[in-house]
Amino acid sequence: MEPSSAFDVDALLGDAQRKEGLTDWGPGEFEGPLRVLLDDYPRAGLNAIGEHILRSGIVHSLRMRLRAQEWIRRHPEILEEQVAAPIVVVGMMRSGTTLLQRLLAADPRFICAYGWEVVEVAPRLDYRFGDAPDPRIAISEMREAKSRELAPELFAIHPMYAREAEEEIVFLADAFLSHVPESGAHLPRYRSWLDGQDFGPAYEYLHRMLQFVQWQKRQRGQVAQRWVLKSPAHLGYLDALRARFGDLHLVHMHRDPRTTIASGASLNATLHAMHADTVDLPRVGAQWLQRMGWTNDRAIAVRDGWACEAGGEAGRVTDIGFVDAVADPIGQVSRVYDAIGLRLTGDAEDAMRRWLRERPRETARPPYGLEKYGLRPEQVDERFTLYNKRFGQQIGGTTHA
Secondary structure: OOOOHHHOHHHHHHHHHHHHOOOOOOOOOOHHHHHHHHHHHHHOOOOHHHHHHHHHHHHHHHHHHHHHHHHHHHOHHHHHOOOOOOEEEEOOOOOOHHHHHHHHHOOOOEEOOEHHHHHOOOOOOOOOOOOOOOHHHHHHHHHHHHHHHHOHHHHHHOOOOOOOEOOOHHHHHOOOOOOHHHHHOOOHHHHHHHOOOOOHHHHHHHHHHHHHHHHHHHHOOOOOOEEEEEOHHHHHHHHHHHHHOOOOEEEEEEOOHHHHHHHHHHHHHHHHHHHOOOOOHHHHHHHHHHHHHHHHHHHHHHHHHHHOOOOOOOOOEEEEEHHHHHHOHHHHHHHHHHHHOOOOOHHHHHHHHHHHHHOOOOOOOOOOOHHHHOOOHHHHHHHOHHHHHHHHHHHOOOOOO
16 A cells, blocks of 8 residues: 655645745754654554645644744744743643633733634734734634534534633644644554653743744733643653743642543544544553553652752642532632732632633533443553552542642
């Protein structure tokens, strides 16, 4: 069987350059990781629609890199933006990370990347920041509506709203050092290769894009600078995250792995089914269990190292259980404010309660269970023995400061 030419690296790079009329990729090596990824896609059993979706996504990432670099060339002051003391919310999927990020982002003293900013980080080069509204908002809202219509199961599992705070995993994916590709296709070579890579370049690119987004917010008159970031993807790379954002405060969310593993496997299987005609559900489940076990082992090891440093973890990490966050969201958020030495004002609390009342009401998620993905509860418990022992109080709903 001839390998598909849809993922020829030179063709993809050329397509992006032609569409943007630009050639400068900016600093940072990304072609090496991209080539490893593209070499694995032809073996992934993709159908024609899947090839088109994934190829289009890569071209879009490349176009954003080109366009962002041109904005930075025209406005070098972008690289003077200070991304100071971010609050970074991490945890396995469905552990409450979105809830905590969006509650914190309701405080006008913080900033976040909205869905429309994440989907298209760089505006068109003829855009003037005095113009309103930003055309990217309408484009993102149309994409949201189309996703609801054409991929309702995916939207139910992982909704992405144009005007809500969104995770920055897209920027890591745009560096082609990311676990995003393996969530949507069977990529054993790329998956294995990633495990031995230094993710420093991905976090450098993330920092650069945060500077760019922050600069854009400043052009629109927004003065707040303290970021609220969020992505489960950071869990396996807390060392690289802190190396780039040394003054971060980590909010680590916790939930029973039996639930989070089943949810993650469900999302991955849905993504695989968008790109291939057949999906090996037990393989998806086994790979997700392995990946999350690997991720949490790394997170615990890094946090153990932090605990041994002068001052320990106390001022650097806040652990919050999903059960507690759902039962008393404002009370749990207030613990974060105490940890970072910032007062939770009445105005901020009012904004959070307003968001809780008005937030998008998600459609019911499709039923999922471990058995569907060839997993047993005892198998999950065994793989997460260390995690459950370390964070059992948070998982059980009793959170301690």
